[in-house]
Amino acid sequence: xxxxxxxxxxxxxxxxxxxxxxxxxxxxxxxxxxxxxxxxxxxxxxxxxxxxxxxxxxxxxxxxxxxxxxxxxxxxxxxxxxxxxxxxxxxxxxxxxxxxxxxxxxxxxxxxxxxxxxxxxxxxxxxxxxxxxxxxxxxxxxxxxxxxxxxxxxxxxxxxxxxxxxxxxxxxxxxxxxxxxxxxxxxxxxxxxxxxxxxxxx
Amino acid sequence: xxxxxxxxxxxxxxxxxxxxxxxxxxxxxxxxxxxxxxxxxxxxxxxxxxxxxxxxxxxxxxxxxxxxxxxxxxxxxxxxxxxxxxxxxxxxxxxxxxxxxxxxxxxxxxxxxxxxxxxxxxxxxxxxxxxxxxxxxxxxxxxxxxxxxxxxxxxxxxxxxxxxxxxxxxxxx
Numbered sequence: 224x225x226x227x228x229x230x231x232x233x234x235x236x237x238x239x240x241x242x243x244x245x246x247x248x249x250x251x252x253x254x255x256x257x258x259x260x261x262x263x264x265x266x267x268x269x270x271x272x273x274x275x276x277x278x279x280x281x282x283x284x285x286x287x288x289x290x291x292x293x294x295x296x297x298x299x300x301x302x303x304x305x306x307x308x309x310x311x312x313x314x315x316x317x318x319x320x321x322x323x324x325x326x327x328x329x330x331x332x333x334x335x336x337x338x339x340x341x342x343x344x345x346x347x348x349x350x351x352x353x354x355x356x357x358x359x360x361x362x363x364x365x366x367x368x369x370x371x372x373x374x375x376x377x378x379x380x381x382x383x384x385x386x387x388x389x390x391x392x393x394x395x396x397x398x399x400x401x402x403x404x405x406x407x408x409x410x411x412x413x414x415x416x417x418x419x420x421x422x423x424x425x
Numbered sequence: 426x427x428x429x430x431x432x433x434x435x436x437x438x439x440x441x442x443x444x445x446x447x448x449x450x451x452x453x454x455x456x457x458x459x460x461x462x463x464x465x466x467x468x469x470x471x472x473x474x475x476x477x478x479x480x481x482x483x484x485x486x487x488x489x490x491x492x493x494x495x496x497x498x499x500x501x502x503x504x505x506x507x508x509x510x511x512x513x514x515x516x517x518x519x520x521x522x523x524x525x526x527x528x529x530x531x532x533x534x535x536x537x538x539x540x541x542x543x544x545x546x547x548x549x550x551x552x553x554x555x556x557x558x559x560x561x562x563x564x565x566x567x568x569x570x571x572x573x574x575x576x577x578x579x580x581x582x583x584x585x586x587x588x589x590x591x592x593x594x595x596x597x598x
Contacts, residue, residue: 316462332455333511335475363460365467368474369567375465375580384468384580386570393571395580404573 313359314351320364321347327366336368342389346409347372350387353414357425358383381424398424427569429562433483435553440543443489443552445530449541450488451586452503454511456522459588466525466586468579471554473566481566484553487541490526492550502550503591525586535581536574 310318324347327338339347347364351374362376362383371388381398392409394417396402403420407413451470453459458467473482488506493499503524511521529541532554540555540563556564556578568575 320460327457331457332474334477336469361463361465363463363465365460365465365469366457367469367567367570368472369570371570373468373570375468375583376463382580382584384576386468386576388571391571393573393576395573395577397577402577404577406571406573 311356311359313362314356317351317359317362317364321351324364324366324372331366332368334368336366337370339366339372340370340389343370343372343387346387346389346392347374349409349411350374350385350392350414353411353418355418355421355425358418358421378421378424381421383421383424396420396424428481428565429558429560430483430565431562433553433555433563435483435544435546436555437543437545443529443541443543445528445533447529448490448526449529449532449552450490450524450526451485452488452507452510452524453522453586453588454507456519459522466583466588468570468576468583470525470586471579471582472568472570473556473564475566483563483565484542484544484555487552487554488524489550489552500592507591521591523588523590525588527582527585527587531585532582535585536578538578539582 321344324339325344329338330336331338358378360376361378362374365373365375367373367386367388369388371386374383374385374387376383378396381396381402383394383396385392385394387409390408391406392413393404393406395404405413405417407416453466453470458470459465460467471485473485476482488499488502490499493502507521507524532541533539538557540557542553542555543549544551544553556568556575558564568579570576570579
């Protein structure tokens with residue numbers, strides 16, 4: 224993970240001549256960026272901890288795959304001392320919805336529907352941590368009968384439907400005249416790509 | 426591995442086709458099919474399931490509103506079929522939620538893979554929504570929702586539903 228120091232070194236080694244005001248602006252941007260990253264990591268890690276605890280899973284038993292670098296486990300330990308998180312109401316609501324999905328039992332439809340898998344819940348927590356606040360207001364999580372999770376809702380100019388399972392994230396962003404669809408491996412890059420794609424529908 | 430059947434045994438090919446203007450109902454037994462806060466319906470309401478017997482569902486069961494001559498008769502259907510699926514005693518305080526109404530023609534317009542067909546057997550108050558596969562057969566069991574086309578179909582179908590709660594007298598059984 225890139226540290227603030229590394230970011231500063233990267234900027235300083237850029238060899239540009241900058242005014243004092245520009246340097247202050249750069250530092251301000253870097254700090255804001257770093258804070259937003261911390262916020263996302265803490266949100267994701269805290270949510271993941273809640274989910275894992277609700278399923279009686281010991282956090283240390285989780286292996287963080289290299290393809291999923293979004294959540295840094297050390298932040299779980301650090302969350303008690305960091306006070307930069309100010310979560311939106313919708314993020315809190317959706318975190319609760321996800322926690323409730325973690326409590327669902329097999330047969331939740333009184334037939335043979337499976338409970339959401341731990342990996343699907345983990346992926347959903349990564350998705351929630353990565354999406355911009357402006358995407359969340361009219362969205363909800365739902366279980367699928369084959370252990371996956373849907374994330375569905377309406378943006379200002381489009382309908383958003385996402386499906387997550389152990390392996391993939393599929394999504395459909397359906398605007399009035401065009402749509403954006405994909406079926407991808409969920410990681411930081413794919414969530415960021417989705418965020419960029421969603422911007423014009425907000 | 427997605428299973429496809431070439432000849433669903435329950436389609437009544439000899440029966441009169443379901444008219445486009447018919448209103449159909451999908452039971453939403455579990456409270457997890459509808460979010461009261463966001464007013465969103467779970468796209469899974471139209472997925473195919475693995476049945477308790479282990480067999481794969483070949484169609485989504487729907488009720489034909491026009492076959493019920495009165496509200497009382499429809500309520501009776503909601504009670505008998507709904508509680509056959511949803512047993513409150515097994516689900517603590519979760520109540521049998523209700524149902525969603527939609528227009529047959531609008532459902533068919535969601536995607537060409539959707540077929541709504543009459544079924545064999547004596548019960549003519551219900552029909553089946555089948556998902557046609559590009560090979561010519563029909564999907565069986567949970568649909569491949571990582572396919573964006575399938576995901577969009579399920580989501581659009583969920584959006585069609587005009588969701589109603591089951592009458593109180595049913596939920597206070």
